[in-house]
Amino acid sequence: MAGPTTAERGERQARQDPDSGPPRPPLLKRLPKPRRLIILVVCLALLAAGCLWVLYGSQWLRVERVSASGTRVLTPDQVVEAADVPVGSPLISVDTDVIEARLRRKLPRIDSVDVVRSWPHGIGLKVIERTPVLVAEKGGKFIEVDAKGVRYATVSRAPKGVPALELTVSRSAGLRRFGTDRLMREAVRVAGSLPAAVARDTRTVKVRSYDSISLELSGNRTVLWGSGEKSGVKARTLSALMKAAPEARHFDVSVPTAPASSGS
Known part of the structure; x- marks a missing residue:
């Protein structure tokens, strides 16, 4: 007589073992949706509280x-x-x-x-x-001025390689119109636009009026700059002029379209 088939043995085992069968979902999924949502919110709140404690309450993340x-x-x-x-x-x-x-x-x-x-x-x-582009002497001290025209420090010794600012402005209508601060900013604009080679040789930036700014260079050379307007063009013109007349001692770029140089 033939024995029980494989299917029959499986059915018999299933009746004997009530826990057998397809796997059940996790406990959280078997809970009603509202309860699942509450548990999730509580877990997130606990996580947030833990993070806040680590950041603010613990000794782990403090300034040392x-x-x-x-x-x-x-x-x-x-x-x-x-x-x-x-x-x-x-x-x-x-x-x-x-x-x-x-x-x-x-x-x-x-x-x-x-x-x-x-x-x-x-x-x-x-x-x-800040980096000084000019230095102004006052009462035996030296005031450093940066490229923005900010007077930010007073020192006992002038920094090396920084041109001196010399304001020789008369009490004229021009001074009343522009003011010392505006004239200083114009001088700063000129100093900041100088070619590197010229900047290294510049000893003094002189300001007599808004339209009369000049430079004193090493070797008794001078540059008549004019106003601070079109300083970029004037700087390029000065470089070309110095290359064309290397022996010259006086340069005039106040009108950059008509520059001039002379040897005496």
């Missing part, structure tokens, strides 16, 4: 060190001290905008600064200092 880079005249210690970063506070809570504003206010020599978080424990201060 502050560093400064990019300084030339200033020292890193001066920058760090002026920044006054709250060491020990949560790194996420440091207001970088406030620190940037504080540094520019306390240290006018700083042109720009980028305050960056260096996870997990650091704050980095990336500084760009």
Whole structure:
């Protein structure tokens, strides 16, 4: 007599083992949808609370060190001290905008600064200092002026290689019209437009009026520049003129379309 078939044996085993059969879905999927939603919301809330605690409440992500880079005249210690970063506070809570504003206010020599978080424990201060294009003497001291016309520092010794600014403006209608600050900005515009070779040789930028700016170069050479208008064109014209007349001592680019040079 033939024995039970494979299908019959499977049916018999299924009756004997009530837990057998197709796999059931996970417990969460078997719950009603409203309850599933509540559990999901609770889990997300717990996760968010945990993240907030790690960022603000734990000791893992707090400010432990502050560093400064990019300084030339200033020292890193001066920058760090002026920044006054709250060491020990949560790194996420440091207001970088406030620190940037504080540094520019306390240290006018700083042109720009980028305050960056260096996870997990650091704050980095990336500084760009102002570069003087002119220096003005006053009372035995020297005032550094950058390419934006900002007078940002007073030093006891003039920086090397920076032209001196000489304002010899009379109390005329021109001065009342333009003012000392405007004339200084014009001088800065001229100094900032000079070709590199000419800038290295420039000793003094003289301003007598808005339309009368001149340069004193090494070797007793002079340049009549005129106003600060069209300074880029005048700079190119001066370079060409100096190449064409290397022995000349006096150059006139006040009208760049009609330049002139002379040897005496």
